[in-house]
Structure formats: C-alpha cells, structure tokens
Amino acid sequence: MSLNSVNTNVSAMIALQSLNAINKEYAQVQNRISTGLKIASAKDNPAIWAIAQNMRAESKSLDAVMSSLQRGQSIVDTAVSAGTAISDILTQMKEKALAATEAGLSTASKQALSDEYVALRKQIDTIASTATFDGVNLISSGSAGKIRALANTKATATIDIDHADLSTTGSVISPILANLTGGVASADIDKIDAAIQGVSSALSKFGVGSKSLDRHLEMTSKLQDTFDAGVGNLVDADMAKESARLQALQVKQQLAIMALRIANQGPSLLLSLFRQ
Template identity: 80%
Template sequence: MSLNSVNTNTGAMIALQSLNAINNEYAQVQRRISTGLKIASAKDNPAIWAIAQNMRGESKSLDAVMSSLQRGQSVVDTALTAGESISDILSQMKEKALAATEDGLSTATRQALSDEYVALRKMINTVAANASFDGVNLISAGSTGNIRALADTRANSSIDVDHIDLSTTGTAISSTLTGLMGGVATADIDAIDAAIQKVSSALSKFGVGAKSLDRHLDMISKRQDTIDAGIGNLVDADLAKESARLKSLEVKQQLAIQALRIANQTPSLLLSLFR
C-alpha cells in the first residue's frame, strides 16, 4: 500500500488505533478510581470476581450468625440480671425466716415478718416472669424457652443455653416455706440455703453460656474481618497507582490526538506536488 495515498491514510489509521486503545485504558482507570475497585464485574476478571463474590456471600452469612449470637447474649444477660435479683431476694427471705425463729415474738411481729417474707417470695415470681428478651425467658415458670444460637454459616452447630426454672414452682425454690406463721425450723432455713445455692448454680451455668457466646462472637467477628480484608486484596484498586496511571494516560492521550492530527494533514501535503 502506498504511503502517499489520498484514499488510504495508513498513518491516521495507526494513530486512531493508538488513540482508541489509550481511551479504553483511560476509561478503565477512571472507572477504578470512581468505584475503588480494580475488579468491579465478571468481565474484568471472571475467576477472581467469582472468588470474591463467593467470599462476599460468606461474609453476609456471618452477619446472620453474629445477629443470632448477639440475640443470645441479650437473652442470657437478661436472665443473669433477674437471677441475681432472685438470689438477693432469697437472702432477704432467709433474714426474715431467721428473725421469725426468735422465741417470744409477739403475734403482730411474727405476722409482719411473715407478710414481708410472703411479699418477697411473690416478688421472685414477678422477677422470673419478666426476665424476657424478644419472647425468650430462661428462668420463668414452666417455660421451655432456651437459646440455640447459630455457630456457623451452615447451621450445623449452635451455642446452647438451656432453661432453668427459678420461680417458686421450680425445683430450685419450691421447697422454701410459703409463710412464717406456722413456725420456722432449722430444716426450713436449710431449705432456703439450698435454694440460694441452686440459684447460684443456675447463674453459674448462665455465666458459662454467656462466656461461650461472647468468645464465639469475638471469633466470628475476627473471621468476618479477615474475609472482608481478603476480598479487598482481590478486588480493591490501588488508588495511588491508578492516579499516577491516569496522569500518564492523559499525556499519552494528548500525544495520540496530536499524532492523529498530523497524520490527517499528510494527504493535504500532496497537493503541494501539483503546484
């Protein structure tokens, strides 16, 4: 093909191809800077995009696991707070029961002690019945509420905390006296002591469950952070590097435009040969 042709301008064609390639690369760099991603869609790098997308799905699934664990934490914390109140109430009941063992008490005094004791015992049921979070109560009377918090994204395992009845009808407290007017024996004081120990044991189990939930939540949070960082390593753009490339491409773009302008002027120079 002749280089001195007005029909086919080879130089302009080459200059245009170069300009188009630079413009495509310039658009790609601009897209990376605007999105912050070097791989924003499957066409950028199908294999890496698929890996990153799968990891995003895993990270989103961990959100559900963390929500389940956090809900479990709230349920257990509510039960612990109520259980501690019940333990304090039992201590006050023991105080009233001990006072009622004193010889020579008047009927009015014994009645007053009994009324306080009965009120405290009723308060246990009130506290137990109100120790609910999101409809789950670990210590209420006759409840079967328990915690089965998700432990992984496949729902294969869970962090379990079982229900323990801490009302006056539960095995922990039911053996305590219902009132003091019928007299208080050593066995009755022992029954209150036993109730305090059983409540403490129940609180210890809830505490173990709370610790398990806390530890697993911390582990899941760290795992999610690691996954998110891994996704970033795969698809995030190096903005400093892309910024430098953008400046370089701007210069190349101007040079390519100038080269195309020169190439387009070449055929007109042939006119001078005919003057």
C-alpha cells in the first residue's frame, strides 16, 4: 500500500490507534483514582476479584460472630451484676440470722429481724427474675436461659454459658430458712454460708465464660482486620503510583493528538504536487 495515498491514511490510522490505547489506559487510571481500587470488578482481574470477594464475605460474616459474642457479653454482665447483688443480700440475711440467735432477745426484736430477713429473701427473687437482657436470663427460676454464642462463621462452634438458678426456689438458695420466727440454729447459719458459696461459685463460672467471650471477641476482631487488610492488598490502588501514571498519560495523550493532527495533514500536502 502506498504511503502517498488520499484514500488510505496509514499514518493517521496508526496515530488514532495509539490515541485510543492511551485514552483507554487514561480512563482506567481515572477509574482507579476515583474508586481507590485497582480491581473494581470481575473484568479487571477475574481470579483476584473472586478471591477478594470471598474474603469480603468472610469478613462480613465475622460481623455476625462479633454481634453474637457481644450479645453474650451483655447477658453475662447482667447476670453477674444481679448475682453480686444477691450475694450481698445473702450476707445481710446471715447478719440478721446471727442476730436472731442472741439469747434473751425479745419477741418483738426477733419479729423485726425476721421481717427484714423475709424482705431480703423476696428481694432475691425480684433481682433474679429481672436480670434479663434481650430475653435471656441466666439466673432466673428454672433453667431456660443460656448462652450459645457463635464462635465461627460456619456456625459449627459456640461458646457456651449455662444457666444457674439463683432464685429462692433453686437448689443453691432454697435450703435456707424462709423466716426467723421459728428460731435459728447453727445448721441454719451453715446453710446460708453454703448458699453464699454456691452463688460465688455460679458467679465464678459466669466470670470464666465472660473471659472466654472477651478473648474470642478480641481474636475475631483481629481476624477481621487481617481479612480487610488482605482484601486491600489485593484490590486497593497505589494512589501515588496512579497519580504519576495519570500525569504521564496526559502528556502522552497530548502528543498522540498532535501526531494525529500531523498525520491528517498528509493528504492535503499531496495537493501541492499538482499545483503549477
């Protein structure tokens, strides 16, 4: 093909191809700068995009795990606060029971002590029945409330905290006296001591469970950060590098436009050959 042709301008075709390639790359760099991503869709790099998308899904799933762990923490914290209050009440009840063992105490004084004792006993049930968070109560009468917090994104592992009945009908506190009007023996004091120890034991188990939730929540948070950083390593654009490329492409684009303009002038220059 002749280079001196008015029908086919090869130089212009080459210049146009170069300009189109530069414009395509320029648009790609602009997209990376505007989105902050070097791989924004599957067409940019199918394999890497698929890996990043899977990691994003795993990271989002960890949100559900962390939410479950945090819910468990709140339930345990509520139970521990209420259980501590019950333990304090039992200590006061022991004080009243000991006072009632004093020889020569008047009937009126014994009745007053008993009334206080009974009021404290009722308060235990009030506290136990209201220690609820999100519908779960770990210390209420019965054994319905428990924690089964998610430990992984496959729902195949959980962190378990079981119920402990700290009401006056439960096995821990029910052996103590209902009132002090019938007299108080040393065995009755021992039963209150046993109840205090039982409540302390239940609270200790709650504390162990709470620590497990705390540790797993911290680990899950770090794992999620690792996933997010991994996704960033795969798909995030190097903004400094892209900025430099943008500047270079702007220069190349201007040069390509100039080259195309010169190439387009070629056929008109041939007219000078026919002038006399």
